[in-house]
Amino acid sequence: MHTDFDRCVRAVRSRDARFDGWFFTAVLTTRIYCRPSCPAVPPKDRNMSFYPSAAAAQQAGFRACKRCRPDASPGSPQWNERADLVARAMRLIGDGTVDREGVPGLAARLGYSTRQIERQLRAELGAGPLALARAQRAQTARLLIETSDLPMADAAFAAGFSSIRAFNETVREVFALTPTELRARAAHGRAPAAPGVLTLRLPFRAPLCPDNLFGHLAATAVPGVEEWRDGAYRRTLRLPYGQGTVALAPRPDHIACRLALTDQRDLAGAISRCRGLLDLDADPEAVDELLGADERLAPLVAEAPGRRVPRTVDPAEFAVRAVLGQQVSTAAARTLAARLVTAHGQPVRDPLGGTLTHLFPSAEELSGLDPAALAMPAGRRATVVRLVRALATGELDLGVGSDRAEARARLAALPGMGPWTTGIIAMRALGDPDAFVPTDLGVRRAATARGLPSTPGALTRHATAWRPWRSYAVQYLWSADDHAVNHMPAH
Structure with missing residues (x-):
């Protein structure tokens, strides 16, 4: 543009x-x-x-x-909408891959040469991966300077800078202020934070409807890993350098975010994952304009514009939970997931004063899972084991830089992974804005009530007009059902 x-x-x-x-x-x-x-x-x-x-x-x-x-400012919606090399690279840079692994690491994850990535990023964004990562480091540095009491040297290394000199030069060059001057400006009127806790404001493009977004996360929260407390969704985070705990609460013009990290180098990645979880970089006006053009969807769009797709901070975790939730109630799925967490999850301390006790177990931690311990039909137990094995060995990559089409194909090839499960994982774990689940009971029920085709094939054909926003169409259709996932819990 x-x-x-x-x-x-x-x-x-x-x-x-x-x-x-x-x-x-x-x-x-x-x-x-x-x-x-x-x-x-x-x-x-x-x-x-x-x-x-x-x-x-x-x-x-x-x-x-x-x-x-x-x-x-909010990130460009392109990086979540698109699935090409540049978009995948930007998602990985946002997650801190260049700071942790360098440009060669970024190239290895994408399966291209460093020269190809450099050329494509420069052609579209006017800057290569190092410059893009440097801009992110500058933003992270400003957040640490303004919202924490970390010594400047600690803030520099936590932001990803290799030296104090590079930190000072970058901050002065980008913000025309020294780090000390930035902190002094921000200190006026700032409420003191709890030790080790960062208080941030996550911006978004208006409108934003928090009902289904926070309602879904709260209704499906796994005890010990997630909770709704004091008007905020809270959960534990598994991060590259350590662990974290986050509290996210909707406000009229931002999301209030409180982060506690065991290693401050995880700040940029944690913010990126929280933004992805809440779909904050979406373009709601573009979505609602297209979906509202369908006279049958228009009333749902007009009633609560700005619905987002509730996503995840850990794609592998969500994939496991999606299989656990096949053909069972929300409460049953939570119970199954909680048992996995208790048996295999890593214990953590909740510094924000809640009841969070564990990280959700990684695929590696679940690789020794005894299928007999899962209280579910044998076929679904086998699907969980196959999925965990594929994730642990790297045969299946659901990460932010993964190729969505390839990931969906590999998911579909796993026995027990039907179209509904694959579609839900594509929507919420892969972040595909155009994933569609025409076999979903709630979608079909809402479609029938609104005079839309009710059979999966006919509904899929009708939904071609909703592309590339069919994931959002699903959210609007689900909203027609009086289910807990559609209502943000009371404070």
Whole structure:
């Protein structure tokens, strides 16, 4: 979009927040870059230039606006919508892969050469993987400086910088302030946080309907791993460097996030996973405009616009839980998952004062699972074992950088993995915005009630008009049912 000068200018002049994260406005006279919705008086057209990423603007010598804080804008919805190499690379960079494994590690995960990845990222985003990772490190550094009392040296290394000098230079270059000055500015009016707890605001594009989003997470919460407490969804996190606990609560213009991490280097990855869990980088207006054009879906869209797809922080965990939930009630699925957690999960301490006790067991920890210990039919027990084996050996990759089409094919090839389970995993674990489950009972019931085709084949044909947002259509259809997953719990 950044190449459409006139469209970008219109977005800037109208301060249209829908385009935050889609492109960045660089002001040639002041040498700063902003988000489109910046409240400052827009510059003259001839003094504006547009970049597809914050990294590209930084590489061109622009610093971040202190007023609109463009580094804190929602991410581009493209990286969740698309399934190509650039989108997969951006999801991995967001998860911290370059900081942990370098560009060669990123290339190995994607199955391409470093040169190919460098070329494609530069062509589309105006910056290579190192520059994109550096921009993320700058954002993480600002969060640590402003929301924690970590010594600056600790903040530097936690943000992914290899030296204090690189940390100081990057912060000054991007924000036109020293780290000490950034902390001093943020300290005014900031409530003191509990020791070791980071308090953040996660932005999103409005509208956002929290009902099904938090309702689903709360209704399916596995005891010990997840809970709803004091108006927030809370859960434990398995992260590359350690463990974490997060509390997420909806607010009118942001998601309030409280994070406790055993290793601060996991901050960027933890934020990325929480944003993915709540689908915060979605483009709700684009989704609702298309789905609302169907007269049978339109009333559901109009009633509660901005529904998101509740996703996951751990794709492998969700895949196991999806199989446990085959053909049983929500309560039964929670019970089965809780037994796995108690038997195989790693114990953790809850620093935020709740009842969280375990991490959900990894595929490796479940690889020695005794099928006889699972209180379910023999066929489903065998499916769990096969799934766990495929995840543990790497035969099946459901991670943020995985190839969605290949992952779906491998899932479907596992005995016991029918279309419903594969579709649900694609929707919530792989983040596919166009996954569809026409055999789902709730979907068929809602379709029939609204005069839509009720047979899976006919409904699938009708739903071609909902592409590429069929995952969201499922959320709207599910919302027609008076089920706990559609209602955010009372405080």
